Amino acid sequence: MLYDHVSYAVTGGIATITIERPDVYNAFTRQTVLELNDAARTAEADDDVYAVILTGAGKGFCSGADTTAMPDWDDQTPEEYGAFLWLIQQFVWRLRQMATPSIAAVNGPAIGAGCDFALACDLRVVGENAILREGFVNVGLVPGDGGAWLLPRLVGESKAREYLLTGRDIEPAAAVDIGLAVERADDPLAAAGELAAEIRDTPATAVQLTNRLVDPERSFDEYCREAAAFQWECVVDDEHAEAVAAFNEGREPSYDRPSE
Template sequence: MEQFDDISYVVTDGIATVTIERPDVYNAFTRNTVLELNAAARTAEADDGVYAVVLTGAGAGFCSGADTTEMPDWDDQSPEEYGAFLWVIQQFVWNLRTMATPSIAAVNGPAIGAGCDFALACDLRVVGEDGVMREGFVNIGLVPGDGGAWLLPRLVGESKAREYLLTGRDITPEDAVDIGLAVERAADALDAAGDLAAEIRDKPATAVRHTNRLIDPQQSFPEYCRNAAEYQWDCVVDAEHREAVAAFNEGRPPNFERAYEN
């Protein structure tokens, strides 16, 4: 297992929990943090023994965005150098978006700026009592460079997204549930996200991963149909599909004969 400095990566019973471990700064990230997050995402996606990923932050925060004390002096940098810095962050959002393995953000505390984008890039979100999300770039004279202005309209609709993006207002835990951005509001976001991850884990894995791939608003319906036919065949010949059907017909829980490595 790869060792990290700014994050932890723990697999328990088929669920990988990725935790940003910088609680003293509400899990604000440095370039190294994001490089490690990218490595963790790739590790989870490549591991057939990982059936769901939970992303969270240590302590009282989810992720408060970039650690401004670690930023270079951009006056001395070129546009290309700035673009390279930003691409590392965008790559983590891209990795979350394109993973077949389902990802869940356990938003246990403030998710601000790029930290909000990390939560938006996950497939599902659970928010804690203090799980405020904020696309606050406009408040400091920036644009959502990490994906927020692309992600948020697709999750909550263009009009509501413009409200949050153009004002920099907080998305409260109550609002997140009301507008369908979060699955639920929970006293303990990590516990609730773990329960949701376990529910997904216990479904036939090939069907889960292929279903996650099919949920793509960018593809046309003909593309969807072609992909669905290919993926459905993979499921039809999969042993877990056969076991799930047999269990349904026999009125019992399925036994997928998995050996989880912790």
């Protein structure tokens, strides 16, 4: 895929979406968000993509909106501002609703909406220079992109309020300690790739349906009904049959996966 602000590449069944504005720590413009939405749609629609990695070029993950490229909001209507914000919210929504698992490789500052992009992914790996900061209150704004909805569901209400109301940084060690990140790594992109490969090498239908079942808003009754339907999809899936056969025969299962 050819973009101006984003790169998109698929290797071995893993799609990597990289924000390519390293000179501004991958701060985004409207064009960047349009490209991120398109890249996410492309990955979601590709049956040969089994996991998605989101990262940033250079030393940053995403430092939020590029304020030098924003319009003068004094000349805009609330509807025009809402349309711009909705574009950002759409990318967060798309990451949240994708059945294909997504992993944020947070290699540097993830600030404001950039933090929300990381929170919207299913899993996060943080580097030694990673910083996750909602930070909206520091500039007199609310988390308009999803942060105040996402963070409490990931770390609990009290801890989320601490970071949301103070604008404090979530350092790498703290991110792991509070369960926000699964791993702290010297090379977060490489570690995210290993995690993505581990996911890729399991039965795809089961992975995607399991990912869809993880929903804190669903009641247990709703969960049980949907789980029964999903389980049936898995029972009649060829990869389930192969996994069972491999277990019974004492061998590694063989799934049809793209080559590296």
